[in-house]
Ligand code: SF4
């Protein structure tokens with residue numbers, strides 16, 4: 001994909017600033033968490049594991065995300081779905097936290113006509129440059145996870161950016177930071193010593209809508225993938241509460 | 251269910267198809283006769299096509315601007331930079347179907363204006379001094395019109411996240427619908443503008459337009475059949491998505507009554523009713539102007555409804571399962 005000059009310069013600057021900041025701040029970081037990998041390896045690939053066994057469906061992540069970015073009413077970068085299944089007394093309820101999957105084969109990037117949406121080569125985060133985006137909504141249509149929306153102030157597409165402004169300074173994403181049950185684990189999956197890489201390696205992880213070929217960077221442990229519209233489980237009552245303005249999964 | 255692409259996009263798909271179809275039909279009619287008998291007789295068809303094409307292309311393209319998030323924010327905030335943010339489309343070239351399509355569409359609009367210019371003088375005829383230029387331009391008009399008609403189908407079809415659209419045959423459906431609406435547009439224009447003159451000449455042009463339109467409608471129906479059967483006979487996302495236009499689906503009446511019955515079958519059968527006697531028995535082709543206009547209007551309305559159903563159906567369905 002070619003990029004026009006303005007995009008390159010702004011994007012290049014952004015990347016240089018963030019890499020520089022990451023090198024400085026992460027070198028100074030003492031916690032030894034996965035973010036420290038930024039300094040030693042440029043082939044960083046950020047990923048998140050959502051351990052649904054530890055999720056209590058409290059929506060603290062959704063609120064933290066909303067606050068961090070002043071996400072307008074009616075729009076969500078991060079939300080938690082409740083998946084209810086079965087008939088009494090054989091019933092279950094699981095929580096499914098949702099956010100952008102920062103796909104390794106992102107459809108949103110493939111379709112973007114302006115190059116405003118792109119995957120950062122240095123850390124794999126998929127971002128939107130709101131100064132370039134024209135708000136054509138093609139990426140909204142193309143994302144199989146319905147995680148994008150048009151921000152009413154900018155008119156541009158918006159979504160989770162893995163808290164780039166925090167991560168580039170060696171600070172954990174807001175939702176990860178706030179998670180009570182430590183259900184969200186974030187870090188560099190290319191660093192075998194990182195918690196996220198170890199979680200992925202030692203657990204049966206799944207991704208959402210694997211058949212879409214997007215190769216997500218967000219992994220789930222013990223996720224209930226049930227959907228009310230599918231007939232995978234015959235005669236089974238399934239209900240999903242998205243807790244979004246958009247009530248139905250798309 | 252939220253529709254991210256609404257009426258402006260539906261109108262755009264319809265008008266761009268109409269304009270591209272008219273341009274292609276005009277170019278091919280002109281080339282078919284090489285300025286000889288056929289083009290000489292039917293020069294007026296080529297002329298109407300050429301004169302019709304630019305307006306829907308320009309108005310349709312103008313419509314999509316109203317769907318852009320930045321344009322809407324620009325209006326609300328009186329922000330000039332946001333109003334003209336769409337220029338970013340033309341600051342880059344990439345493999346996005348929308349990017350390629352925008353360049354092709356931009357070219358097509360400019361080209362259609364230049365092409366129409368060569369037909370503009372009231373004395374324009376098949377053998378005037380512009381005829382060479384016109385012929386060269388017609389060679390470009392045909393592929394350019396086809397490209398505009400097809401790209402919209404590729405744009406919608408390129409997304410696995412939209413199983414209703416994610417069909418290889420959608421682009422062909424858009425192409426034939428564009429050609430059919432292009433012919434219908436020319437048919438209407440011709441019937442409205444030529445009331446008082448030589449009945450023989452009028453019938454010749456009306457006949458050729460009606461036969462072509464009936465053929466295009468037949469091909470459209472075939473593609474619709476394939477489109478539905480491929481999706482319906484499979485399992486998973488496409489079968490689930492196509493159910494919205496099958497019995498029990500929310501768009502079933504719009505599709506079968508609006509698009510198929512009134513937009514295709516009725517005008518197609520009426521066209522056959524008037525053209526078959528000439529085709530089979532060489533009887534003279536006689537049809538009332540009002541019937542020609544009614545056929546054209548029905549085909550145009552059907553073309554619009556087809557875009558409506560497809561744009562809505564694609565957005566109210568999605569992948570099944572999580
Ligand atoms: S989840 Fe959607 S928006 Fe995020 S990277 Fe994947 S395709 Fe793009």
Ligand code: SF4
Pocket residue numbers: 111112113114115116117128132133134135136137138139140156157
């Ligand atoms: S809305 Fe913006 S980011 Fe999305 S495809 Fe259009 S230009 Fe690209």
Ligand code: SF4
Pocket residue numbers: 064065066068077078099100159160161162163173174175176
């Ligand atoms: S990583 Fe940041 S932007 Fe993404 S869901 Fe978490 S808080 Fe929101």
